[in-house]
Amino acid sequence: MSRKRSDYRSTFYSRIENFVNGREEFLLYRPTGRTEAEKLESLEAELTEAADLLDKREEQQRIQDHTEPRDFLKRFHKLYGVVATLVCLTMMMLLMITVSWLPRFGNASNPANNEVIKRYIEKGQEETGAVNIVTGLILNYRGFDTMGETHVLFVAASCVMILLLIAEGKEKVSRYANDRQLEPKNDIIVQKVAGFLVPAVFMFGIYVILNGHLSPGGGFSGGSVIGAGLIMYVSAFGFKKTERFFNEHVYKIAKISALCFYICCLSYYFYMGAHGYDNHIPLGTPGNIISSGLILFINIFVGTEVACTMYAFYALFRKGGL
Amino acid sequence: MEWVRFTAAAVFLLFATVMECIAVFGVYKFKFVMNRMHSAAIGDTLALLLGAAGLMLLKGSRWYSFKLGLIVIMLWMTSAISSHVIMRMEYSIDEKKVKEETS
Numbered sequence: 001m002s003r004k005r006s007d008y009r010s011t012f013y014s015r016i017e018n019f020v021n022g023r024e025e026f027l028l029y030r031p032t033g034r035t036e037a038e039k040l041e042s043l044e045a046e047l048t049e050a051a052d053l054l055d056k057r058e059e060q061q062r063i064q065d066h067t068e069p070r071d072f073l074k075r076f077h078k079l080y081g082v083v084a085t086l087v088c089l090t091m092m093m094l095l096m097i098t099v100s101w102l103p104r105f106g107n108a109s110n111p112a113n114n115e116v117i118k119r120y121i122e123k124g125q126e127e128t129g130a131v132n133i134v135t136g137l138i139l140n141y142r143g144f145d146t147m148g149e150t151h152v153l154f155v156a157a158s159c160v161m162i163l164l165l166i167a168e169g170k171e172k173v174s175r176y177a178n179d180r181q182l183e184p185k186n187d188i189i190v191q192k193v194a195g196f197l198v199p200a201v202f203m204f205g206i207y208v209i210l211n212g213h214l215s216p217g218g219g220f221s222g223g224s225v226i227g228a229g230l231i232m233y234v235s236a237f238g239f240k241k242t243e244r245f246f247n248e249h250v251y252k253i254a255k256i257s258a259l260c261f262y263i264c265c266l267s268y269y270f271y272m273g274a275h276g277y278d279n280h281i282p283l284g285t286p287g288n289i290i291s292s293g294l295i296l297f298i299n300i301f302v303g304t305e306v307a308c309t310m311y312a313f314y315a316l317f318r319k320g321g322l
Numbered sequence: 323m324e325w326v327r328f329t330a331a332a333v334f335l336l337f338a339t340v341m342e343c344i345a346v347f348g349v350y351k352f353k354f355v356m357n358r359m360h361s362a363a364i365g366d367t368l369a370l371l372l373g374a375a376g377l378m379l380l381k382g383s384r385w386y387s388f389k390l391g392l393i394v395i396m397l398w399m400t401s402a403i404s405s406h407v408i409m410r411m412e413y414s415i416d417e418k419k420v421k422e423e424t425s
Contacts, residue, residue: 187410193403235407 022167129283129292130213139218139295139302143266149220150302153309154259160313166320175320176239185238194236201229205303212299213292219302226303227310234311239319248322251308258304265294265301327379334376341369355412359405366401370394 008014103110120137128136138146166172209222234242272279284291315322341364348361374394378387 187407189406190403193399197399 125286128295129286130295131286132213132215132218134216135213135218135295135299136292139298140269143269143298146298146302147262147266150259150262150305153305154255157255157309157312160316164316164320172321187236190236194232198229198233198236201232202226205229205307209299209303210289210296213295214287214289219299220306222299223303223306224310226307227314230307230311231314234314239315246311251312251322254304255308258301258308262298262301262305265298268294327382331376331379334372334379338369338373338376341365341372345369356409359409363402363405366405367398370397 107113120133120141124133124136124141125131128140130136130140166175205222205225207222208217208225209219212218212222230242230246269279271277279293281293283293286292290296312322345361345363345365348364349358352358352361371394374390378390381387
């Protein structure tokens with residue numbers, strides 16, 4: 001049973017929802033009864049289609065009858081080469097001068113050889129609870145840096161979406177139908193082997209994520225393993241079967257909630273550290289799965305983020321949607 | 323006994339090397355995709371198995387052998403399947419008109 005009111009479309013909240021989902025322009029949209037609006041919409045769609053066709057034809061004409069003077073272009077290309085060489089040479093010179101001022105590698109008085117590394121190695125396990133010092137380092141001491149990396153992944157996925165996501169319309173339908181023109185569809189050999197391998201790959205990815213603080217690995221590597229498993233499943237069984245457990249809705253929820261929880265965990269660290277309070281989360285015995293405080297959870301969030309990003313890249317490049 | 327085991331392992335490893343050399347030679351010798359893939363598959367399957375068997379004999383530990391066997395099974399599954407998919411792709415593109423010749 002739907003809990004929406006019958007006149008839901010004309011309410012204020014529905015307009016906000018449409019605006020958030022990018023369907024309507026919030027300030028311009030004034031609903032005037034359903035039937036009229038629909039008529040208007042269909043008319044507008046026809047008009048825009050005709051205009052698109054005209055535009056395409058004009059563009060083709062323009063490309064075909066290309067009679068612009070080419071002298072300017074030639075001169076521009078010559079100048080471009082000269083300027084590019086000059087810029088590159090200047091940059092190289094500047095970098096070389098900078099390198100020549102660096103201290104010798106391995107010198108005892110270098111700024112890199114300070115007490116920080118010693119502290120990481122000697123007190124890392126005691127302070128973070130992680131047996132794997134690298135994980136303790138990047139998720140606890142240098143958590144801010146890792147948060148930036150996770151945001152870079154988020155921003156990269158958003159940029160690819162801006163460029164490649166096909167929102168609505170005929171193109172979407174055709175792209176979804178032709179997402180693999182030459183690739184073998186429903187290959188029984190690939191499907192059987194994927195049935196064996198995909199669970200194993202998922203298990204391995206989860207193992208790498210959960211053991212991030214005990215052994216080499218962690219969120220980034222485990223997440224990419226899980227993403228590879230998802231891609232394998234898609235290439236064996238197609239998008240229709242994948243969308244039963246991983247579609248755009250799941251993607252949105254998983255990705256954004258992982259990022260938010262990650263930021264919450266790190267905010268706790270920052271707040272406690274900046275005010276000089278003690279860390280009240282028990283670290284447990286080093287070596288157990290449930291130990292090292294928040295590092296385990298941060299690993300899980302990072303892994304979710306990375307897996308979602310990998311799969312999103314693949315799906316976006318392949319059919320322009322999730 | 324130790325010497326027998328060592329000799330057997332050496333023979334296996336030698337054969338693996340020979341097979342790998344044949345595979346590399348074939349990949350550079352042939353021009354057509356399917357021929358090259360056939361010779362590459364020799365290195366992926368037979369040479370891998372022989373090499374793993376030689377290492378198993380040389381080391382002799384049960385746990386070590388089990389892990390090597392797992393590696394062989396995994397690689398036999400994945401590399402053969404990926405070759406199969408690429409091969410079908412090539413067959414459906416059909417640049418060399420193989421379909422017409424065979425049918």
